Amino acid sequence: MPLIRDIASADYPVVEELLYLSDLGVGGFYDPGGLDVVVAELQGRLVGVAEFELHCDFGHDEGREAYPGAQTFIYTVAVAPTDRRGGVGRALLAEIARRAQKVGDTFLALVPQDGDQEAGRQAFFQACGLTLYGPTGPGAAWGCPVSEILALRGTADAAGE
Numbered sequence: 001m002p003l004i005r006d007i008a009s010a011d012y013p014v015v016e017e018l019l020y021l022s023d024l025g026v027g028g029f030y031d032p033g034g035l036d037v038v039v040a041e042l043q044g045r046l047v048g049v050a051e052f053e054l055h056c057d058f059g060h061d062e063g064r065e066a067y068p069g070a071q072t073f074i075y076t077v078a079v080a081p082t083d084r085r086g087g088v089g090r091a092l093l094a095e096i097a098r099r100a101q102k103v104g105d106t107f108l109a110l111v112p113q114d115g116d117q118e119a120g121r122q123a124f125f126q127a128c129g130l131t132l133y134g135p136t137g138p139g140a141a142w143g144c145p146v147s148e149i150l151a152l153r154g155t156a157d158a159a160g161e
Contacts, residue, residue: 001087001091002040002041002042002047002048002087002088002091003040003041003042004038004039004040004041004091004092004095005038005039005041006037006038006039007032007037007038007039007049011039011046011049012029012030012031013030014046015030015037015039015046015049016028016029016030018046018047018048018049018078018079018080019049019076019078021078021080021081022078022079022081024076024078032051035051035052035053035075036051036052036053036054036099037049037050037051037052038050038052038092038095038096040079040088040091040092042083042086042088047079047080047082047083047088048077048078048079048080048083048088048089048091048092049076049077049078049092050074050076050077050078050092050093050095050096051074051075051076052072052073052074052075052096052099053072053073053075054072054099054100054103054105055071055072055103055105056071056072056073056109071105071106071107071108071109071143072096072097072099072100072105072107072108072109072146073108073109073110074093074096074108074109074110075110077089077092077093077121077124079092089124089128090128090152093108093128093149094149094150096108096149097146097149097150098150100146101146101147101150105146106145106146106147107143107144107145107146108130108143108144108145108146108149109141109142109143110125110130110141110142110143111140111141111142122142125142126142128149128152129144129148129149129152130142130143130144131143131144
C-alpha cells in the first residue's frame, strides 16, 4: 500500500518526470500553481501524483449537468509506468475523496486528458467508479459521488489491494 502525502518542493523534479511519462507534462520545471497536490510513495520512491481543487464549481459556466453539493475537480492522476495496476492510482483517488468529504464536497469530477494514453486513462477512471455524464465528445466530463469512491476503496482495502 502506498504512502500518500502532500507534495514537497523537493518532489517537483520527480513529479515533472511522472507527468512526462504519462503524456501529461509540458516539460520544464514543475509548478503546482496553487492546486492541491498529493504524491504516492512506495518503498521510498515517488511513484504517483494527483492534482485537484476542492470546492470547484466545475462546468457551471459551460452549461454542464449540475450535481447537488460542492464538487472537487481532479486535474491529473499520474502513476509511474512500472507501478501501474498496483493500487497507486486508486489510493490517490481515495485520498482526494477523503479530503473532499472532510471539507463537505459530495462529488468528484474530471475530464480525462486526451493523447496517446487517453483510452487507458478512461478505463482506469471507469474501473474506479467514475462515469461519463453530460454530453460526449472532446472535453467530456466524468464523475461520481465521493461516497462511491470511498466505498470502493473500503472494499479494496478489505480485499488486500
